[in-house]
Amino acid sequence: MPSEFDLIARYFSPQTTHTLLAGGDDAALIVVGEGMELAVSTDMLVGGRHFLEDADPHGVGYKSLAVNLSDMAAMGATPRWATLSLALPAADEQWLAAFARGFLELAAEHGVDLVGGDTTRGPLNICVQIMGEVPGGKALRRTGARPGDTVWVSGSIGDAALGLAYLQGEIPIDRAEAELLVARLERPAPRVALGRALLGIATSAIDVSDGLVADLGHIAQRSGVRAVLDWEQVPITAAALRRRDTAAVRRCVLAGGDDYELCFTAPPARRDDLLTLSTRLGLPLTSIGRIGAGEGVEVRDAQGALMALPQRGFDHFG
Amino acid sequence: MPSEFDLIARYFSPQTTHTLLAGGDDAALIVVGEGMELAVSTDMLVGGRHFLEDADPHGVGYKSLAVNLSDMAAMGATPRWATLSLALPAADEQWLAAFARGFLELAAEHGVDLVGGDTTRGPLNICVQIMGEVPGGKALRRTGARPGDTVWVSGSIGDAALGLAYLQGEIPIDRAEAELLVARLERPAPRVALGRALLGIATSAIDVSDGLVADLGHIAQRSGVRAVLDWEQVPITAAALRRRDTAAVRRCVLAGGDDYELCFTAPPARRDDLLTLSTRLGLPLTSIGRIGAGEGVEVRDAQGALMALPQRGFDHFG
Numbered sequence: 001m002p003s004e005f006d007l008i009a010r011y012f013s014p015q016t017t018h019t020l021l022a023g024g025d026d027a028a029l030i031v032v033g034e035g036m037e038l039a040v041s042t043d044m045l046v047g048g049r050h051f052l053e054d055a056d057p058h059g060v061g062y063k064s065l066a067v068n069l070s071d072m073a074a075m076g077a078t079p080r081w082a083t084l085s086l087a088l089p090a091a092d093e094q095w096l097a098a099f100a101r102g103f104l105e106l107a108a109e110h111g112v113d114l115v116g117g118d119t120t121r122g123p124l125n126i127c128v129q130i131m132g133e134v135p136g137g138k139a140l141r142r143t144g145a146r147p148g149d150t151v152w153v154s155g156s157i158g159d160a161a162l163g164l165a166y167l168q169g170e171i172p173i174d175r176a177e178a179e180l181l182v183a184r185l186e187r188p189a190p191r192v193a194l195g196r197a198l199l200g201i202a203t204s205a206i207d208v209s210d211g212l213v214a215d216l217g218h219i220a221q222r223s224g225v226r227a228v229l230d231w232e233q234v235p236i237t238a239a240a241l242r243r244r245d246t247a248a249v250r251r252c253v254l255a256g257g258d259d260y261e262l263c264f265t266a267p268p269a270r271r272d273d274l275l276t277l278s279t280r281l282g283l284p285l286t287s288i289g290r291i292g293a294g295e296g297v298e299v300r301d302a303q304g305a306l307m308a309l310p311q312r313g314f315d316h317f318g
Numbered sequence: 319m320p321s322e323f324d325l326i327a328r329y330f331s332p333q334t335t336h337t338l339l340a341g342g343d344d345a346a347l348i349v350v351g352e353g354m355e356l357a358v359s360t361d362m363l364v365g366g367r368h369f370l371e372d373a374d375p376h377g378v379g380y381k382s383l384a385v386n387l388s389d390m391a392a393m394g395a396t397p398r399w400a401t402l403s404l405a406l407p408a409a410d411e412q413w414l415a416a417f418a419r420g421f422l423e424l425a426a427e428h429g430v431d432l433v434g435g436d437t438t439r440g441p442l443n444i445c446v447q448i449m450g451e452v453p454g455g456k457a458l459r460r461t462g463a464r465p466g467d468t469v470w471v472s473g474s475i476g477d478a479a480l481g482l483a484y485l486q487g488e489i490p491i492d493r494a495e496a497e498l499l500v501a502r503l504e505r506p507a508p509r510v511a512l513g514r515a516l517l518g519i520a521t522s523a524i525d526v527s528d529g530l531v532a533d534l535g536h537i538a539q540r541s542g543v544r545a546v547l548d549w550e551q552v553p554i555t556a557a558a559l560r561r562r563d564t565a566a567v568r569r570c571v572l573a574g575g576d577d578y579e580l581c582f583t584a585p586p587a588r589r590d591d592l593l594t595l596s597t598r599l600g601l602p603l604t605s606i607g608r609i610g611a612g613e614g615v616e617v618r619d620a621q622g623a624l625m626a627l628p629q630r631g632f633d634h635f636g
Contacts, residue, residue, distance in 0.1 A: 020355060024540060025460050026392035026524060027359035029452070032350045037338060040433060041345035042447060044403035046440030074344035085362035085445045115358060118445075122364030127403045127436075127445035129360060134347070142343050206344060222342060 010093075011100035012084065016113040019081065028115035030081055036133040039077035043067050047124025057095045059186045060126070061102025066190050067209065068130035069110055070260040073195035074207040076140040077132035081115045082107065087122030110192060140198060140205035140264065145223035149203055149265040151289040152274060154191050156235045157212050158249070159184035161256020171248050177239040188260035194285075197277050198264060205264035211255040213309055216263055217297045223265075226294030229254075232302045235286040247310075254299060255310040265291055325409055325437060329418035330402065334431040337399065346433035348399055354451040357395035361385050365442025375413045377504045378444070379420025384508050385527065386448035387428055388578040391513030392525040394458040395450035399433045400425065405440035428510060458516060458523035458582065463541035467521055467583040469607040470592060472509050474553045475530050476567070477502035479574020489566050495557040506578035512603075515595050516582060523582035529573040531627055534581055535615045541583075544612030547572075550620045553604040565628075572617060573628040583609055 016022045021029040032038050045064050047053045065082065072079040084103065088096070107114055112130070163181030165171040173181065191207070198205060204223055206215045212234070220227045236244070236253055243249045266274060271287070278285040299307040334340045338347040350356050363382050365371045383400065390397040402421065406414070425432055430448070481499030483489040491499065509525070516523060522541055524533045530552070538545045554562070554571055561567045584592060589605070596603035617625040 021457070021459065026389045027357040027395065027448075027450070027457075029355045029357055029393075029457055031355055031454070034352075037347045037349055038356070039345040039347055040399070040401060040449070042401045042403050042434055042436055042445075044405055044436045044438055044440075044443070044445060046405050046438055046443075049438065049440055071344040075347075077345065081358070083358060083360045083447055085360050087362055087364050087443055116360055118360055118362045120362055120364055120367065122362075122367055122443065123441035125362070125364075125405055125440065125443045125445075127360075127362060127443075129401055129447045130345075131358070132345070136349070139339070139345075139347055141339065 011096050012114060012117065016115065017111070019113045019115050022113060022115040030115060033133055035136050037136050037139060039072060039075045039132045039134050039139060040129065041068060041071035042127065042129040043071070045126040053124060057098040058102035061099035062106050062187055064126045064128050065103050065106045066188050067260065068128045069190035069192055070188070070207040070209065072130055072132040073191045074140065074205050074262060075132070075134060076138065076195045076199040076205065077134040078196055079110055079112050079130055079132040079192060081113050081131040083115060083129045084117040085127040086117070086119050087125040088119070089121070089124055135199065138199045140195065140202050142204050142206055142219045142222040144203040145219050145225050145265040145291045146203060147225055147291055147293050148268065149291040150268050150271065150287045151216065151227055151229065151263065151265055151291065152285055152287050153208070153212070153235065153261055153263045154194055154283055154285055155259070155261040156237045156284070157208065157259055157261060158240055158253030158256050159237050160188065160258035161252035162237070162240055165248060165252060173239045181237065181239065185258060188258065190260055191262045191283070193281055194262055194283060197281065201270050201273055202264040202266050205262055208257065208259045208261045208263050210257045212263065213254045213297050213299065219263070219265065220295060220297055224295070226292045227289060227297045228292060229289040229297065229299045231299050231307055233286065233288045235284055251310040325414065329414050330432060330435065334433065335429070337431045337433050340431060340433040348433060351451055353454050355454050355457060357390060357393045357450045357452050357457060358447065359386060359389035360445065360447040361389070363444040371442060375416035376420035379417035380424050380505055382444045382446050383421050383424045384506050385578065386446045387508035387510055388506070388525040388527065390448055390450040391509045392458065392523050392580060393450070393452055394456065394513045394517040394523065395452040396514055397428050397430050397448055397450040397510060399431050399449040401433060401447045402435040403445040404435070404437050405443040406437070407439070407442055453517065456517045458513065458520050460522050460524055460537045460540040462521040463537050463543050463583040463609045464521060465543055465609055465611050466586065467609040468586050468589065468605045469534065469545055469547065469581065469583055469609065470603055470605050471526070471553065471579055471581045472512055472601055472603055473577070473579040474555045474602070475526065475577055475579060476558055476571030476574050477555050478506065478576035479570035480555070480558055483566060483570060491557045499555065499557065503576060506576065508578055509580045509601070511599055512580055512601060515599065519588050519591055520582040520584050523580055526575065526577045526579045526581050528575045530581065531572045531615050531617065537581070537583065538613060538615055542613070544610045545607060545615045546610060547607040547615065547617045549617050549625055551604065551606045553602055569628040
């Protein structure tokens with residue numbers, strides 16, 4: 001069996017473009033650009049919980065970085081460096097090779113240097129920390145939403161949860177449509193370019209990982225405001241549209257997580273800027289509600305009536 | 319059972335002193351000092367492998383940060399920020415409270431802000447990332463050892479391995495002495511002040527985590543030199559001294575890891591500076607060998623004869 005040092009060297013040899021020192025020492029050394037703040041986030045993925053133990057390792061590698069890139073997107077930060085710690089039940093080289101490809105291909109796509117990490121034996125666990133740069137004072141926090149702001153989301157919402165519901169046999173969906181939804185679940189596209197473009201436009205932002213209502217609730221709570229969502233405005237995929245009024249679709253769209261779209265607020269005056277940005281990025285941006293005084297999140301149907309909220313977003317200990 | 323958000327808030331509410339934004343958003347925001355490089359390292363500890371599942375949680379919290387602080391020490395960096403990801407089999411509040419105390423007390427002692435993290439359910443796994451500052455161009459790398467340099471270590475070597483051997487019933491040691499050794503295993507003191515003071519003095523450094531020969535081997539390999547150790551000079555504790563010539567002690571001292579002392583090289587002309595530093599820090603610094611041309615590590619006995627090397631340092635997949 002190859003040794004720990006061999007494994008690391010073979011699959012994760014650092015190929016860095018903007019790092020002083022990566023690998024082979026007690027720590028990596030990086031230099032943060034002048035006038036830039038460093039945004040730091042971390043996510044831990046557990047085998048059998050965040051993904052199936054027998055999931056395609058390329059996809060697991062991809063997603064373990066993607067969810068971290070999404071956190072950078074939600075701050076408007078440009079992801080620059082990552083560390084990766086892995087606990088593996090065995091030194092399965094085929095698994096590691098595919099995992100590394102999935103991780104490193106996405107890293108290269110976003111110009112992220114893998115600067116360090118740790119490998120050990122143990123129940124499958126992947127811990128990624130991401131570091132990115134954002135111009136001083138400009139980061140998109142959750143605290144800036146103000147009464148009068150419009151609520152926006154990128155892309156379509158609920159896709160990942162619908163894909164999961166399909167895989168679990170809970171919702172019948174045509175195979176072609178289902179494949180798109182499952183791809184959204186397994187290979188979410190972190191909205192890094194959007195996040196960066198929202199600097200100076202959005203007043204607050206978050207990525208939709210716990211569920212739309214739960215995540216918008218974080219903005220409302222941290223900003224000390226109330227968010228009103230228009231159910232009919234929430235952009236959903238064709239497969240969901242045909243079942244819009246079922247409880248399953250409502251749950252997937254309002255409480256399903258894992259879409260990794262951005263939900264953000266902006267003054268109404270920035271509407272045209274956002275529609276122009278949508279065209280430039282080739283990414284739908286849709287206004288789905290507004291911010292008012294008060295607290296919490298409410299969802300209104302087409303007639304303006306208050307809808308019952310599905311259960312809250314995913315909670316690992318709830 | 320309390321929710322994930324409650325747990326995080328209750329035990330790890332950030333109390334930061336030098337962080338722009340920590341907790342409650344998609345990422346933390348930090349500012350690295352002008353002219354400083356950021357040193358970044360990460361370690362993953364698995365329950366039942368790096369510590370017993372029923373180990374004292376205060377000690378586990380302490381050690382999970384201590385091993386990361388030790389990486390900063392080995393770079394000469396001042397630890398400043400950390401993130402902590404936790405997978406827990408259950409939301410055991412008593413365990414979490416003690417773990418958090420162990421972690422946060424050591425963080426406070428070293429002025430480290432806990433800026434972010436993740437909590438999830440899963441087999442016990444602790445992943446810490448540490449970030450520290452080091453003046454530009456000054457970090458202690460493994461690459462700078464030169465023929466003629468002297469090899470030094472701090473403290474005494476092999477204590478942690480002897481403590482483990484005692485706990486496992488392999489070596490009989492008086493109870494009082496054994497307690498000191500076990501404390502060295504369970505609560506290693508990261509040599510942060512020493513690392514910082516070595517900037518401008520040491521030509522290379524590493525912390526002794528895999529074993530003295532293995533770790534010095536990393537310096538030799540990365541510096542392209544050969545290291546010669548004088549067995550009789552390696553500082554060991556009284557309990558080991560009385561059994562200096564047994565295979566068990568040789569193995570613990572030369573191949574035992576987990577001491578988290580610093581091993582470093584310096585030009586012979588810096589000897590007086592190092593002895594003065596030793597007095598100032600109240601920490602023994604001992605010259606144990608020298609650097610020559612060639613590669614690898616050799617150990618010489620009191621008669622200058624080449625000693626057989628015990629097996630290499632700990633390898634998680636070896």
